[in-house]
Amino acid sequence: MTIATLTALLLGIQACTSDLLARRVCNRVLLAVLGVALATQLFSSGSLPSLSQCLLGGLAGLAVLLPFYAFGWMGAGDVKLFSTIGFLLGAKALLPIWVIASLAAGVHALLVIAWPSVARSTPLALHRAASAWQHSTLINDWRMDLRSARRGRKGIPYAAYLGLAMIGYVLHGAGYA
Numbered sequence: 001m002t003i004a005t006l007t008a009l010l011l012g013i014q015a016c017t018s019d020l021l022a023r024r025v026c027n028r029v030l031l032a033v034l035g036v037a038l039a040t041q042l043f044s045s046g047s048l049p050s051l052s053q054c055l056l057g058g059l060a061g062l063a064v065l066l067p068f069y070a071f072g073w074m075g076a077g078d079v080k081l082f083s084t085i086g087f088l089l090g091a092k093a094l095l096p097i098w099v100i101a102s103l104a105a106g107v108h109a110l111l112v113i114a115w116p117s118v119a120r121s122t123p124l125a126l127h128r129a130a131s132a133w134q135h136s137t138l139i140n141d142w143r144m145d146l147r148s149a150r151r152g153r154k155g156i157p158y159a160a161y162l163g164l165a166m167i168g169y170v171l172h173g174a175g176y177a
Helices: 003-022 027-043 051-070 076-089 091-120 124-134 137-150 158-174
Strands: none
Touching: 003 027, 003 076, 003 158, 027 051, 027 076, 051 076, 051 091, 076 091, 076 158, 091 158
16 A cells, blocks of 8 residues: 555545534645645655646646535535545546545435435334434434534535545555555
């Protein structure tokens, strides 16, 4: 496993964790990953994408998702993460990661839209059991902690789906091997 592959896996785990918990993508982590990727490019030789491929990947990632941010459909952290993924793995990794993450986010959106009608159509006994479980002290404490960490930020955790797609891409062997 190369440094770049390990960095990609750690970035994916961190993006999933921070986006699911706080709906945030940490700029310091992205800068650290860019630094590691640049250092890897400058000081090693091997099966890494070239520096020009990495720059092209970073710019392509930025260009592809920036319009979605401009329309208010996506957060800036998602755009920065995708650009960092492009810089780290090269431009060829962006399309499969984008497709997988977008399909997962689309399924998530459909579930969010369909949930109220599904909840209304559940059998009464199941509805009562779920209601009792939802009002337990442990669940309420967990919800309060989550709301506190998110500070009102809502939305689909697209960065988490990008992180999962990147992990899958690297583990599948499409990374540097």
